[in-house]
Amino acid sequence: MAITVVGSVAFDTIETPAGRRDRCLGGAATYFSLAASFFTDVRVIAVVGEDFGEEQEAVFHARNIDTRGIERATGKSFFWEGSYLEDLNEAKTHNTELNVFAAFEPKIPAEYNDSQFLFLANIDPVLQRRVREAMPGVKLVAGDTMNYWIKDHRAALLDVLKGIDLLLINDTEARMLAGNNNLVQAARVVLAMGPRTLIVKHGEYGATAFFSRQSFSPKDESAEHHPFRAPALPLEEVVDPTGAGDSFAGGFFGYLASQPDLTPAAFRRAMFYGSVMGSFACECFGTERLQTLTRKEIDDRFIVFRELTHLD
Amino acid sequence: MAITVVGSVAFDTIETPAGRRDRCLGGAATYFSLAASFFTDVRVIAVVGEDFGEEQEAVFHARNIDTRGIERATGKSFFWEGSYLEDLNEAKTHNTELNVFAAFEPKIPAEYNDSQFLFLANIDPVLQRRVREAMPGVKLVAGDTMNYWIKDHRAALLDVLKGIDLLLINDTEARMLAGNNNLVQAARVVLAMGPRTLIVKHGEYGATAFFSRQSFSPKDESAEHHPFRAPALPLEEVVDPTGAGDSFAGGFFGYLASQPDLTPAAFRRAMFYGSVMGSFACECFGTERLQTLTRKEIDDRFIVFRELTHLD
Numbered sequence A, B: 001m002a003i004t005v006v007g008s009v010a011f012d013t014i015e016t017p018a019g020r021r022d023r024c025l026g027g028a029a030t031y032f033s034l035a036a037s038f039f040t041d042v043r044v045i046a047v048v049g050e051d052f053g054e055e056q057e058a059v060f061h062a063r064n065i066d067t068r069g070i071e072r073a074t075g076k077s078f079f080w081e082g083s084y085l086e087d088l089n090e091a092k093t094h095n096t097e098l099n100v101f102a103a104f105e106p107k108i109p110a111e112y113n114d115s116q117f118l119f120l121a122n123i124d125p126v127l128q129r130r131v132r133e134a135m136p137g138v139k140l141v142a143g144d145t146m147n148y149w150i151k152d153h154r155a156a157l158l159d160v161l162k163g164i165d166l167l168l169i170n171d172t173e174a175r176m177l178a179g180n181n182n183l184v185q186a187a188r189v190v191l192a193m194g195p196r197t198l199i200v201k202h203g204e205y206g207a208t209a210f211f212s213r214q215s216f217s218p219k220d221e222s223a224e225h226h227p228f229r230a231p232a233l234p235l236e237e238v239v240d241p242t243g244a245g246d247s248f249a250g251g252f253f254g255y256l257a258s259q260p261d262l263t264p265a266a267f268r269r270a271m272f273y274g275s276v277m278g279s280f281a282c283e284c285f286g287t288e289r290l291q292t293l294t295r296k297e298i299d300d301r302f303i304v305f306r307e308l309t310h311l312d
Helices: A028-036 A054-062 A099-103 A125-134 A147-152 A154-161 A171-178 A183-191 A244-257 A264-281 A288-292 A295-309 B028-036 B054-062 B099-103 B125-134 B147-152 B154-161 B171-178 B183-191 B244-257 B264-281 B288-292 B295-309
Strands: A003-006 A010-016 A019-026 A042-048 A066-072 A078-083 A092-097 A117-120 A140-144 A166-170 A197-201 A207-211 A228-230 B003-006 B010-016 B019-026 B042-048 B066-072 B078-083 B092-097 B117-120 B140-144 B166-170 B197-201 B207-211 B228-230
Touching: A003 A028, A003 A125, A003 A244, A019 A028, A028 A042, A028 A054, A028 A244, A028 A264, A028 A288, A042 A099, A054 A066, A078 A099, A117 A125, A117 A244, A125 A154, A140 A244, A147 A154, A147 A171, A166 A171, A166 A244, A171 A183, A171 A197, A183 A197, A183 A207, A197 A244, A197 A264, A207 A264, A228 A264, A228 B295, A244 A264, A264 A288, A264 A295, A295 B228, B003 B028, B003 B125, B003 B244, B019 B028, B028 B042, B028 B054, B028 B244, B028 B264, B028 B288, B042 B099, B054 B066, B078 B099, B117 B125, B117 B244, B125 B154, B140 B244, B147 B154, B147 B171, B166 B171, B166 B244, B171 B183, B171 B197, B183 B197, B183 B207, B197 B244, B197 B264, B207 B264, B228 B264, B244 B264, B264 B288, B264 B295
Parallel strands: A003 A042, A003 A117, A010 A078, A042 A066, A117 A140, A140 A166, A166 A197, B003 B042, B003 B117, B010 B078, B042 B066, B117 B140, B140 B166, B166 B197
Antiparallel strands: A010 A019, A078 A092, A197 A207, A207 A228, B010 B019, B078 B092, B197 B207, B207 B228
């Protein structure tokens, strides 16, 4: 089933211990789309400036991603500059220019309306909510957010959380959103805000899903579900962690959208595919690795992840 | 097969968000012994002062732990005071009194000589080496250390590492010991120092084992082994994390000592049992939870850990 994703398509300048790239293609919606495209049809809603040309568009088209929802505006695309020189787990932001993103008004092409899955990447919760409401027919909605919205736009964020089935955030964001440092307790607080399922991303340590009684389809008889933890792969070299979380989300949600039912088993495999895509994203700068990837490489790594965690 | 452990038996004063305990029984050898005692016979080598009485000794005897190697010296036992008020993942040390431990000269009772497993808990590497050399007949030696020895007693530590099969340390220690921030690369450097296997403990995120070609018995035909990652359990409440790492070591090594062969499958289960024991240790202050624990509770939680990580 097709996924529509709304979020940023951007240019990033990135410096890591492995080197530097100037103005490479980035943005949450870009990483998400590329990762999800290995599993299902993906449609993007975003805004770009005049600096977004055929070269960038070709990256999407090579993966059969529908770009009819990428609006061209006068001006420059969203730009981010950051480095990971001291700590590969945390970006240091040097510059953020919203540019055309400052006036972004998401427009949904009519062709996207039969999408059954919707991913609200990390943007202003007011825009997330607008897209959510404009697509009432979707079957499953997942979303991301960040500390900035949690801290300074809490009311708008709480509003959008009511319409989200699956929230994907990191440890710090989960603790901040819940106002509780214990992850299990924080998860319970977040699940009471609306999402039926919470996935907390731990960076190099993987991700944990916390479930509520409404996490799965009514066919599922189990009264309650233990949390599930997918590992991350210990990598020989992390070239650039930018987009790893969005690639996790893309692999996870893409795989889920390719499955007939939202069963606990499908969910677990989706978590592993999320981790697999996150691990690939770190291997090269920007989206380079996602561009050259094949489904066979993905499935081979899935087996490595199973090896990494399974008793037998 | 029996394990001999050398390390600290101490009194701890601990403050956490859950409360405070004054002078409760602690020390690495204590946590290790209690955790390992659920799987195999355990024998302790340590030194205590006149404040160590029948009440403390009874904790060991209740778990059938051999205390003939616990020497009674004139003076007070090792004492540590710390708190976890800001961060449950990192203790803030307020006071350390070595007391009788300052002049510790490990003495090995003749009855311990048929031990096939030896655990060198975190003490001066000079003492670790002395015990190692005094027990040449042991089949498998595991050890722990800490930043202090890595930084200021490097030569002595490198010396003892040559005689250790299995090293258990945390992320920071592994990176510091190897002088490399990438965990996979750091593991390779540490494995070249002597240990055949390295287990890196990640606190609330579990632990990862890195193997060399010599990790398993010659019966094992596989040329190389991927790393293996055991999760930690997301806990509703962490009452006191003191001793969680030593309890992990005890559960891990205790289970391994109970197995006929050091196969990859036994090793994986041992990692899970280590995580299980670490999770119990955090549930009450000091050794309280390990004292009341039953083997059935351990095996039930092992199943929860499997649920937490397995795809099917």
